[in-house]
Amino acid sequence: MTERAIPWPMMALAVVGFAYMLLPIFVVVLAGLTAGEFLTFPPEGLSLRWVAAFLQSEKYLSAFFFSFRLALMTMVVATILGTAAALFLARSDVVGKAALRAFFLSPVVLPGVVVGFALFAFFIYSGMGLSRTIWGLWIGHILYSTPYVIGTVGAALAAYDDSLEEAARSLGASPWRAFRKVTLPNISQGIQAGSIFAFIVSFGQFEVSLFLSAPNAEPLPIAMYNSLRYQFDPSAAAAGIFAITLVIASVLLTNRLVNIRRLLERQQGQ
Amino acid sequence: MTRKLITPTRRTLLKGGAAAALSAPFINHAWAQDVTYDGEVFDAGGATLNIGEWGGGWEEFVRAALVDQFxxxxxxxxxxxxxxxxxxxxxxxxPQDPVFDICNWNLPNLTQTKQAGDYFLTTDEVRENVPNAANCWEFAFASGTGITWAYMPYVYAYRTDIEGGPVDSFRAFWEERFAGKRGTYGTENGLMHAFFMATAREFGEDQYDMQAAFAALEEAMPMKVSEFTFNMLSLIERGEVDIAVHIEGEALSLQRKGVPMDVWLWDSRPILTQTKTISRYADPMQKRLAFALMNRTLSPEFLNAFGDEFLWRPTNSEARITQVLAEAGVENTPEAVEAFWVPDWDFFVENKLEITDRLNRIFGL
Incomplete structure (x- = not known):
């Protein structure tokens, strides 16, 4: 198979686009490895002192692991809710479906600060005891992350041929079995992508957390912001290195798991 | 407004009971106003005290030096x-359901909140229940609510490896040698607010002369506008800024790292303050704990340790000035603190929208 030639202007644009996206990561990594006293770029020499400072900081480590747990919990719920919502939007004939779709996606469209403050005010008004608690923060993160799952699963469903499931049903499969054995494997890529998005969005969420975070339970972005506000030392960038590493690792791990599963499926098929 | 605090007696208990029957939702709040504290340690029975305080390294230090033991x-x-x-x-x-029982503030934000409702005990009410407040300088009570426990004079931080000699006046910021290398802060930063008021006082009739301040700040453009003071230090260190609005202790921390720079205290002597408030409608136990924490915050032991770490000056006359500042001639005496003043934040908050809008236009934001 011969590769199609890509026009050089497109190639140049792609290179610029990749560089544009990767530049902040490059800056964060180098800034976190500086030997200097402040968070600056270019770094003043290279050193692991701020990485060590991050690893020795009880505040940063607890924030990192809290964000990790929060993102995992958010990912699980957002994936279930988002997948269900995407299925509903794709398959129901309810009146005002377009408006409903826009409604489901609205948390992403609204500024995070607005969503965070609106939830904060609602929690206080409702008297449910959720204001400035971990559960309230979790709800906020789910609300903000679920639209990403709806978007990716919705795209997977749009590309999915419904007649496959109909065929399974006509051959005697129950609705649940047809969904589990036919539809779910076909849209699994979209679900996986959505869940990764949900995890990443939750892990890096700042604006919603600003109003909803609970005392003594600071997510990593808030801890980094506080560090920049009161110290401006490069430990925030060092924390950023670990955050980037975690996100990349989660993406790679997911890809790896998907590939292993495919391999197993192929072996079973042989 | 001054309110006399009283210790509950049998009569007040009976009165309180009758009032509670008529106004059940406010029972805790009626009680809360009658809490007193005499400086003794007591058993709070595992109660939780909600505090609003700065994070990062500040939190780590204050927890270790004060809160853990508390x-x-x-x-x-x-x-x-x-x-x-x-x-x-x-x-x-x-106000009736305060988000924090005790909270640490910069004055512009505190003033804005104070103006929005009956959130905090007055200064007099706090003073009566915080024994260590008796040793504080008078400007510690300037906010009218809460007590200022630490302060720093505003300064210019400037590089000493530039031509023209040391900075020796407020107007030096406008000198030609600093063109394009002046540093100040965004319009939400308290240092910018203070710089604005001090500029009005220097170039106009008094701190309220906004037009004079706008004109002077326009003259100073272009300026590098930073959001945080520590970010400004990095700009000075790198030579991107030669003179900047700053606060004493943080600026001196850069000098201690060997950067060729110095500070000059504004001769009008305004100060940046750390002020703690106690919420009027906090529950009784929380309010009593808040008094106790305020008292510990104002203790010389904590203020000495805090000054050593962050170079803030104490408002308690019994506390000492940290060694670095003392070597520079700073004292904690009535004469030394006499000239300090707190900008009129009530005026600033009342005119904040106009000031912010105009400054943003000057900064090109």
Missing amino acids: EEDFNCTVNWDSSFPWFPKFVTQG
Whole structure:
């Protein structure tokens, strides 16, 4: 198979686009490895002192692991809710479906600060005891992350041929079995992508957390912001290195798991 | 407004009971106003004290130097919230259900909240229940609510490896040698607010002369506008800024790292303050704990340790000035603190929209 030639202007644009996206990561990594006293770029020499400072900081480590747990919990719920919502939007004939779709996606469209403050005010008004608690923060993160799952699963469903499931049903499969054995494997890529998005969005969420975070339970972005506000030392960038590493690792791990599963499926098929 | 605090007696208990029957939702709040504290350690029975305080390295130090021991001594838990800003949280939750029992502030934000409702005990009410407040300088009570426990004079931080000699006047900021290398802050930063008021006082009739300040700041453009003071230090260190609005202790911390720079105290002597408030409608135990924590905050032991770490000056006359500042001639005496003043933040808050809008236009934001 011969590769199609890509026009050089497109190639140049792609290179610029990749560089544009990767530049902040490059800056964060180098800034976190500086030997200097402040968070600056270019770094003043290279050193692991701020990485060590991050690893020795009880505040940063607890924030990192809290964000990790929060993102995992958010990912699980957002994936279930988002997948269900995407299925509903794709398959129901309810009146005002377009408006409903826009409604489901609205948390992403609204500024995070607005969503965070609106939830904060609602929690206080409702008297449910959720204001400035971990559960309230979790709800906020789910609300903000679920639209990403709806978007990716919705795209997977749009590309999915419904007649496959109909065929399974006509051959005697129950609705649940047809969904589990036919539809779910076909849209699994979209679900996986959505869940990764949900995890990443939750892990890096700042604006919603600003109003909803609970005392003594600071997510990593808030801890980094506080560090920049009161110290401006490069430990925030060092924390950023670990955050980037975690996100990349989660993406790679997911890809790896998907590939292993495919391999197993192929072996079973042989 | 001054309110006499009283210790509950049998008569007040009976009165309180009758009032509670008529106004059940306010029972705790009626009680809360009658809490007193005499400086003794007491058992809070595992109560939780909600505090709003700065985070990062500040939190790590204050927890180690003050809060951990406080929790142990008073058998309580401190819920520490560092997700600033406090103002919307207070206003959303309302005065009757305070988001924090005790809260640390910069004065512009505190003034804004104070003007929005009956959130805090007055200075007099706090003073009566915080024994260590008796040793504080008078400007510690300038906010009218809460007590200022630490302060720093505003300064110019400037590089000493530039031509023209040391900075020796407020107007030096406008000298030609600093063109394009002046540093100040965004319009939400308290240092910018203070710089604005001090500029009005220097170039106009008094601190209220806004037009004079606008004109002078336009003259100073272009300026590098930073959001945080520590970011400004990095700009000075790198030589991107040669002179900047700053505060004494943080600026001197850069000098201690060997950077060729110095500070010059503004001759009008305004100060940046750290002020703690106690919420009027906090529950009784929380309010009593808040008094106790305020008292510990104002103790010379904590203020000495805090000054050594962050170079803030104490408002308690019994505390000492940290060695670095003392070597530079700083004293904690009536004569030394006489000239300090706190900008009129009530005026600033009342005119904040106009000031912010105009400054943003000057900065090209």
